[in-house]
Amino acid sequence: MEKRWIEHSDYDPQVVEQLETELNVSPVISKLLYKRGIFDFEEARKFFRPSIDHLHDPFLMKDMEKAIHRIEQAIRNREKILIYGDYDVDGTTSVSLVFSYFRKIHSLIDYYIPDRYKEGYGISTQGIDWAAEHGFSLIIALDCGIKSVDKVDYALEKNIDFIICDHHLPGDEIPRAAAVLDPKRVDCEYPYKELSGCGIGFKLAQAFSQKNNMPFEDLEQYLDLTVVSISSDIVPITGENRTLAFFGLKRLNENPCAGIKALIDLSSSREDITVTDIVFQIGPRINAAGRIDDAKHAVHLLISSTDELATEQGLIVNSKNTERKEVDSTITTEAMAMMENIPEMSSRRSTVLFSPKWHKGVIGIVASRLIEKYYRPTIVLTESNGMATGSARSVNGFDIHQAISSCSDLLEQFGGHKYAAGLTISLDNVDAFIERFEQVVSSTIEDCSLSQQIEIDEFIKLSDISPKLIRIIKQFAPFGPQNMKPVFASRNVWCKYDPQIVGNNHLKFSVQQSDGHTFECIGFGLGEHYQRIRKGIPFDMCYTIEENTWNGKTTIQLSVKDIK
Known part of the structure; x- marks a missing residue:
């Protein structure tokens, strides 16, 4: 699916220049700060030096x-x-x-x-x-x-x-x-x-x-639980949340409660755990307890008073996560087959699927998987207690909670956020809801919301990438909604050697620019671009800057998000 690159280049040059001078940073860093709503030295100080004192009364x-x-x-x-x-x-x-x-x-x-x-x-x-x-x-x-x-x-x-x-x-x-x-x-x-x-x-x-x-x-001692919730519930990592997340990660990495420690051990997470590790490793395991069986298992784990109790409960929660993965995979396959077998689906601007036999605990995950492939507002419904119950997920810029609210006369109940919601419908109203929801989405969604977009923080040259830039960017963490890891783009780069396909369709290559600067790159899931970037063919790419440690040696690696 073609992705749109969006660069937000509206900034006040005077403010950016002042930040650059006062903080002794590059224009790249001062622009990154500006785009995060940081306009003066004091705001920058609070951003780079979080303090418990920043919490509100x-x-x-x-x-x-x-x-x-x-x-x-x-x-x-x-x-x-x-x-x-x-x-x-x-x-x-x-x-x-x-x-x-x-x-x-x-x-x-x-x-x-x-x-x-x-x-x-x-x-x-x-x-x-x-x-x-x-x-x-x-x-x-x-x-x-x-x-x-x-x-x-x-x-x-x-x-x-x-x-x-x-x-x-x-x-x-x-x-x-x-x-x-x-x-x-x-x-x-x-x-x-x-x-x-x-x-x-x-x-x-x-x-x-x-x-x-x-x-x-x-x-x-409770800050580790707080950062797990902040990360998993996908709330903005700004203001007070950023302060709680910063100190929560510190606690989680240095001295977590027995339950979180057991999950870290089971998920084989790396030593320095980040918000991303929580989202993809720790959070899903906690969630799985309630999705597959009883969420009390998760609470038993998180309030465990000893490592022995936590390990015992952790194994139970982990087994539920394994089961969840199997169920999720099966239903996703069925849902995608359903999409392909309904001719009118290709012309719709929304996706609403219903099967009475799907597992209620994973339909939210399935909705997210469908968005990854088809990218439009999605609701997946199943039958529970004689009603149709569903999970809704949205795309960038579209308020799915508001769209569902416009159909409220057909619903028994609903609730949620702009990008995720839940709803319950009488089985007799499912067909009518599918049509009404499509009408609401079609009449309100903007075309730009129907294709994935990548927000570019800044176009830079490869020569701009330096140890100092990386050192300062690391201080932008913890990363998350409204404070994402900066995405950069560089124009007219080319492969020094022919690229390689590694692992599960990942693209590995060495990129350079006319000034001679060269960096190793990995593009996860970008194998489709293999023929397009053969040695010497110029292209543009967007990426985040990572540090890759292997055999005790740390090198700079660019994690490529897209290629044009």
């Missing part, structure tokens, strides 16, 4: 005072507290963090994860009934609940209070909970709006510690 979040007051009341009155969370990585890390923190303070505490298949997403009636039957009078809901108006009312009828800690967009009505913590509330003036669910759980613990004069050092 948790009491700036609306209802935080109410939340802490209600928790203190529960502790004082010996009430039973239930920590309730979603079954994905963000939910299970949230529950693990808040449960681990408060069980050191209050013994009458337990946790609850809804069953993906029997209860579905978010707060369930079944969960509230379980809490009532077991004598809980306060539920702290994490990574869910902002739209659970009726469920919170139901709980109140049973004399159960809720504290909601969510980061999803609220609906028109805020639930009647004892406290509702969500920076996305229109009436919440908290300075940073993009925390993960676990991030809000961390702020709750921070507020309790602050109120009760407990040292911040007691909270540092």
Whole structure:
């Protein structure tokens, strides 16, 4: 699929020049900073030198005072507290963090994860009934609940209070909970709006510690869980998230909790673990527990008090991930065959597929796989509890949550983000939804959103690549949404020798430019370009700059993203 290269070259030359002078950096670095919203020395200092002091006062979040007051009341009155969370990585890390923190303070505490298949997403009636039957009078809901108006009312009828800690967009009505913590509330003036669910759980613990004069050092042990959630939930790595991720990675690499350590050992991750390693190695293993079986396995792992317990739970979680891979592969193959066998699919601007026999736990992954190949807004549906339930994934620049909202009269429920959402439909409405969704997408999506794009940070010469440039770029980490690893492009380069195909269709070659500078390159999955870049044929390429260590020797290697 042809990819579009987008270069954002709109910057203020005066500001860029000032950054260059004040920081003693190259124009390349000053432009990279400008594009990340860093315009002066002080902002650059905070960016390059993250500090725990950069975290905001948790009491700036609306209802935080109410939340802490209600928790203190529960502790004082010996009430039973239930920590309730979603079954994905963000939910299970949230529950693990808040449960681990408060069980050191209050013994009458337990946790609850809804069953993906029997209860579905978010707060369930079944969960509230379980809490009532077991004598809980306060539920702290994490990574869910902002739209659970009726469920919170139901709980109140049973004399159960809720504290909601969510980061999803609220609906028109805020639930009647004892406290509702969500920076996305229109009436919440908290300075940073993009925390993960676990991030809000961390702020709750921070507020309790602050109120009760407990040292911040007691909270540092939970930063590894926080960075796992930030990475896996694909929230922006900016502002407070970047600070939490920076110190979370430090904790994760130096002294992780027993559960995370077991996952690192099982995933054979490299020593210096990054956000990318979490996204592709650690997060999927945690997620697999809830996708294939019961997400409580993930919480058991993450709250393990000893290495022995963690290893035992880690093996269970890892086996679920192996099973998840097999199921995911089978369904993806079936879905792609379905795409090829429906003639009208080729002319559509959306993809909605339904099969009653597909595994509910992996349909979100399958939707992502379909986007990789066909690149258009995608929803994959299966049957669960007599309803059609689905996972939606979107493409660059298209708000799939808004598109689904436009079809709300056909839905039982829905929720999510701009780029990922979930929905439930009556089986009788599936066909009507498929047609309506296609109409909405066709009338609102821009052509540019229907082809993959690569955002180029800067066009440079190979001679611009130096140890100093690499050293400074490394300080841009942790990388993630809105702070991605810089992508550079160079024009009129050519292969010094004929390229090679290695591994699974990867392209390996040595590239040079007229000034004689030469670098080794690897293009993962780019074997299709083999004939186009034979020795001496000029081409343009975009890439990230990596350090490759082999047999104790570190060299610069360009990881090529595309060739034109």
